[in-house]
Amino acid sequence: MIELHKLTKDYGTTIAVNKLSLNVAAGEIYGFIGPNGAGKTTTIRLMGGILAPTSGSIIIGGLDMAKKPVEGKKMIGFVPDRPFLYEKLTGMEFLRFSADLYDVKRDTFLQKAQNLLQQFALLDWADELIEAYSHGMKQRLIIASALLHDPRILIIDEPMVGLDPAAVHMVKDILKELAVNQTTIFISTHTLSIAEDLCHRIGLIHKGTLLAQGTLDELKHIAKLGEARLEEVFLTIIKENTFI
């Protein structure tokens, strides 16, 4: 469902992503981990069509994002790391705006929106302006809006930042359920325990280059560690700069 081929983003002064290639299958949860400034957010933004790559290609659901960006984006639910929204709209108005752009059926919109707002504990706030929401509430609203059009691919940058433990638990359950229903999920995170709990495969990026990828066991093997937590694997690979 997601194919990145020699993806490169050069900002002029830094190469944020350097010839990155990877594949994510349908129904798979792929965790993308790496230290600060490794190129995780840039990769996510390139995949979401927010940034244009310097070179390389992004294939989403068989569509080249450079050639058919609009059709590609229709398949994606995108959740950025920082919840910037239209502060002067209410939560429900924002969901309607999203539904109109992603062409959600009008007759099912209201029911769907109310269910999502209920699920994310925002129903009582549906008619309040977003400027009055807390950081966590905005994050929950963004995730709800990303799920509104039943995306085939979910791209999430730091999904749990700002969420309370109950919301973290709920989001994890939702993501697992979506994967069971064949939604492809690409998550970038710093929280290694989340990657460990949720992801079928994990990719480790450092200085724009993919150092290693595979299941947790495969990563342990690469790091030449026996029984170890992802944290130890992460630190070992980063320290030794072990390539795949």
Next chain:
Amino acid sequence: MNTILSLLRPRILSAINSLRTDNEKNSWVRIFMYSVVGIVFWIGIFIIFYRVLFYFQSVQDFGNILAMKLISMLIMTFFTLLLFSNIVNCLSHLYLSQDLPLLHSLPVSSKDIFFSRWIISTFDSSWMIVAFSFPVFLSYGLIYKTGIIFYVIFLVAIILMCLISSALSGILVLLGAIILPAGRIRTILIILGVILVLFLILFLRLIRPEQLVNPDSFASVVLYLNSMQTPNSPLLPTTWITDAIKAALNGEIKSCLFNIALTGTCAFMLIFISNITAQAAYFMGFSKSQTTPQRLFAPVKYKDYNWESLLNFLTRESKAFAVKEIRTFFRDSAQWPQLFLMAALIAIYLYNFSVLPLDNSPIKTIYLQNLFSFLNIGLAAFVLTAIAARFVFPAVSMEGEAFWIVQAAPVSTKNFLWIKFFLYYIPLVILAEVLVVVSNLLLRVSPFMMALSAITIFCLVPAVVGMAIGLGAVYADFKSENPAQVVTSFGGLLFMILCFCLIALVIILEAGPVYYIFIANLRGQSFSLLQIIWSIISFIFTLFLCLLAVFYPIYLGEKKLRIR
């Protein structure tokens, strides 16, 4: 003192870093353009005041009184401007800036944070007044042939005036923020300020100053001049500042120093009081400003009426953007005063045409009416440019940090820009046509001029809106704390200059053919072949220019947003 300097350092370093050569906003073209505009304004102010004062000198008896009265009026105006701008700046710097939570988490007293912020606010509010009041007083100095002491006294007096207004504003804001959250005070103040300005403009316009040239009104002018000699209240700092400058102008050093001393002690006493007030009240007000914002007016809902259905003729994605744009625009209280100002601008514009003394003019009325009508096209287009600069140019930047939503949505950048274009084009074309047609009706122009004005404006509106959207996208600033201010940036300036050039070109291109047609109609003559060819080429070239101004900037804007 060291703490205050440390708190000021980020601002100073940011200013220095913005001058670095690797800063992409720091190109030579940009610096050159800002310098040229600044110098032109500066020289313009100097020339106007020099000529006015030179004229005053030639008027016996009254000339000196008028020149002195002008000083007190200027000081009063500067002081009012400083007071208002300081209050708005103090509110932003003391309570609403994004870095304040960080500053308050640092181990420094709230009094020190207040003082460092107050210094920044004073500088931001005052530098322009100091810079642009200098040519005014330079012209006084040259006309009255003063020595260097006059300029020193003027500079000290103006700086002390800035300190007084800033300290006063600080005290007012500190006390106000205890009662109401700072964000609310700013909204209310801006609305009240604009209403006050509107009343002043309307009042001044409605007293019809042009009637002063009427000999019948001379009696009232004499009465007015007599009232001018009434002294101002000796308790006001503006009186001391005015008296100090007047004394320096007339070489009365003792009186001058006395008034400067009065002003200086007042300024330092107010700074002292503001610091004591800050110690007691600043943190309380800051804490209040951190509360959840509430709507200024509760929403009114009518069950049977849904305005969104009026937009059903649009495609679904266009309607979504239109509804979002309209809602965010009208819910943003910072936009309301601008709307009032725009309404006043239009009302005064039309009123001016209704009171033109066409019948009393020595020039034949028919020439005058049609000349005014032709110039009216340019004037209406300039008004339109001003409105577009304020509302349309920042439209892309207004998406702010939420622009990722548009980028991630299945909408092409091109469509996004064209939706924005039509959202602003429709209301503006209606507004511009109403403006031109009503003013032409007031001028009682010929059907030809009426048609020409309506068609030209119909072509100019999309050109101006296209340039505003396109250049607004090229020079978009999604990180600004106040996106409406992007119009004061390099891109905004470039937009204004290009619009003025376009309007001037269109007027020049149309002037020749319009003259031929007008004269031919008036004298019943036929056109020569050369005149016909020239007219056709002129109109085609005008149309081409307008089309180019619509499509090319939007293409550039799309390209710029796509390669971010």
